[in-house]
Amino acid sequence: MSRANAADAPVHPALAGAAPRPFWLDSPDAPAPAPPLAAATTADLAIVGAGFTGLWAAVQAKEADPARDIVVLEAEAAAFGASGRNGGFVEASLTHGILNGIARFQDELETLERMAAENLKGLVATLERHGIDARYEPTGAIAVATEPHQLPELEEAMAIERSHGADVEMLDAAAMRALVDSPTYLGGMWHRSGGGIADPARIAWGLRRVALELGVRFHDHTPVQALRDEGDRVVVECPGGRVRARRVLLATGGYPALLRPINRIIAPVYDYVIVTEPLSTEQLAAIRWHGRQGLADSGYRFHYYRLTADNRILFGGYEAMYYFGGGVGAHHDQNAQILGLLATHLFETFPQLEGLKITHTWGGVIDTCSRFCVTFGTTHGAKTAYAVGYTGLGVGATRFGARVALDLLDGADTERTRLRLVRARPLPFPPEPLRWPVITLTRRALGRADERGGRRGPWLRLLDGMGLGFDS
Numbered sequence: 313m314s315r316a317n318a319a320d321a322p323v324h325p326a327l328a329g330a331a332p333r334p335f336w337l338d339s340p341d342a343p344a345p346a347p348p349l350a351a352a353t354t355a356d357l358a359i360v361g362a363g364f365t366g367l368w369a370a371v372q373a374k375e376a377d378p379a380r381d382i383v384v385l386e387a388e389a390a391a392f393g394a395s396g397r398n399g400g401f402v403e404a405s406l407t408h409g410i411l412n413g414i415a416r417f418q419d420e421l422e423t424l425e426r427m428a429a430e431n432l433k434g435l436v437a438t439l440e441r442h443g444i445d446a447r448y449e450p451t452g453a454i455a456v457a458t459e460p461h462q463l464p465e466l467e468e469a470m471a472i473e474r475s476h477g478a479d480v481e482m483l484d485a486a487a488m489r490a491l492v493d494s495p496t497y498l499g500g501m502w503h504r505s506g507g508g509i510a511d512p513a514r515i516a517w518g519l520r521r522v523a524l525e526l527g528v529r530f531h532d533h534t535p536v537q538a539l540r541d542e543g544d545r546v547v548v549e550c551p552g553g554r555v556r557a558r559r560v561l562l563a564t565g566g567y568p569a570l571l572r573p574i575n576r577i578i579a580p581v582y583d584y585v586i587v588t589e590p591l592s593t594e595q596l597a598a599i600r601w602h603g604r605q606g607l608a609d610s611g612y613r614f615h616y617y618r619l620t621a622d623n624r625i626l627f628g629g630y631e632a633m634y635y636f637g638g639g640v641g642a643h644h645d646q647n648a649q650i651l652g653l654l655a656t657h658l659f660e661t662f663p664q665l666e667g668l669k670i671t672h673t674w675g676g677v678i679d680t681c682s683r684f685c686v687t688f689g690t691t692h693g694a695k696t697a698y699a700v701g702y703t704g705l706g707v708g709a710t711r712f713g714a715r716v717a718l719d720l721l722d723g724a725d726t727e728r729t730r731l732r733l734v735r736a737r738p739l740p741f742p743p744e745p746l747r748w749p750v751i752t753l754t755r756r757a758l759g760r761a762d763e764r765g766g767r768r769g770p771w772l773r774l775l776d777g778m779g780l781g782f783d784s
């Protein structure tokens with residue numbers, strides 16, 4: 313089917329009155345922020361950023377060594393960033409899917425897939441062990457075909473997934489529509505062993521609670537302004553004081569980085585999401601969705617969508633935005649054209665739901681890198697490490713990213729730190745003023761490829777040849 317584009321998307325009437333904030337964070341269960349740092353202090357480990365990466369690092373570091381003195385410095389509040397704004401799809405992959413893993417890390421893919429499965433198991437076990445009610449549902453995920461050319465692509469993907477031990481099933485149009493009823497569906501690939509869905513803010517808040525119980529100190533509304541190497545310490549400068557830390561872990565996602573090497577490899581790309589009011593029993597019956605699987609369509613520009621615990625539909629993705637100069641901030645949290653487009657596509661997908669209201673709209677920044685998966689580095693004589701670049705698939709992988717960053721800070725030689733995934737760096741994006749046109753051209757080329765039955769044009773083929781990719 314041909315889709316409307318952002319440029320010609322009128323503001324959709326279903327958006328009237330929607331709250332311009334993330335649904336997940338709009339909850340009375342949000343923890344009260346911790347007081348900002350107001351005096352100089354010291355720490356064994358200072359963690360910058362209280363998203364999943366920072367929180368998993370705090371919990372795993374304390375569990376490994378309860379005596380370690382840890383402070384978490386967060387510019388806003390826990391889960392303020394991508395961790396509180398995402399779709400809540402919990403997937404195992406550490407390589408942003410098996411196909412990207414094959415393209416970039418074939419030699420160690422078996423190890424990476426094993427570690428991915430262990431990581432997801434460890435994530436779920438942590439939620440259970442600490443009584444974190446993140447509303448995790450192990451539903452698996454379905455990639456749906458909405459264009460004829462996507463069916464053979466899904467067949468091919470299924471064969472590859474199966475050869476790596478995944479429990480995957482191909483569905484024809486009737487079988488797909490028996491599970492979830494959209495007139496746009498031509499078929500689907502159900503990844504039964506593909507993780508599930510959760511409430512991401514509740515994962516983050518739960519981890520924060522556990523970290524606090526383990527003795528981690530938190531300072532919210534504490535933006536770190538600079539880092540300085542000072543012999544056996546790194547000085548972490550904040551408005552209210554400085555932390556002299558033995559080790560520093562940067563877990564700042566797609567936000568402007570404190571180190572130049574991170575800014576070279578990460579492009580902050582905005583992705584937008586809408587959430588509807590809860591569906592009535594009749595509305596739910598009209599679309600089925602009894603298995604509550606996370607869904608995504610299969611174009612280069614794709615939507616991801618799912619039910620929430622109270623039966624709303626979260627619908628996001630498709631048109632990602634990179635703003636000139638890597639702009640990040642509250643002024644980009646809403647994009648009327650893209651949100652209007654998402655509303656239009658939601659009702660194209662489920663015309664049975666016409667009249668349903670949208671209650672929440674937001675945008676979040678994705679730490680896009682050219683290899684689409686987490687990347688690591690150290691500086692200050694390996695006293696500072698970072699784990700960034702999950703490129704839109706980090707709900708599961710952040711636990712692994714945090715673990716690796718801790719290994720690097722400990723100078724540990726582990727199976728993890730020997731991975732090429734950990735040692736190799738992605739190709740950097742060009743600096744501005746080239747970065748914006750290159751990414752914008754690539755986004756448009758992906759849109760054109762979707763319109764041409766998935767055929768990649770010369771620009772995308774050139775990037776493929778260079779091993780440079782763009783995704784969100």
Ligand SMILES: Cc1cc2nc3c(=O)[nH]c(=O)nc-3n(C[C@H](O)[C@H](O)[C@H](O)COP(=O)(O)OP(=O)(O)OC[C@H]3O[C@@H](n4cnc5c(N)ncnc54)[C@H](O)[C@@H]3O)c2cc1C
Pocket residue numbers: 360361362363364365366385386387388389390391392393394395396397398399400401402403534535536537563564565566567568570583584585616628675676677678699700702703704705706707708709710
């Ligand atoms: C719209 C959207 C949908 C997504 N959907 C999915 C999905 O369904 N499944 C999936 O697996 N992944 C998804 N992702 C990706 C996933 O959310 C991220 O990979 C993951 O949350 C990254 O966590 P993080 O802790 O590294 O970064 P973040 O959660 O962004 O945390 C970084 C934190 O650092 C803080 N910070 C930044 N700079 C400073 C500073 N100088 N001083 C102090 N604090 C600072 C920020 O305030 C922020 O809280 C999505 C992302 C977005 C934006």
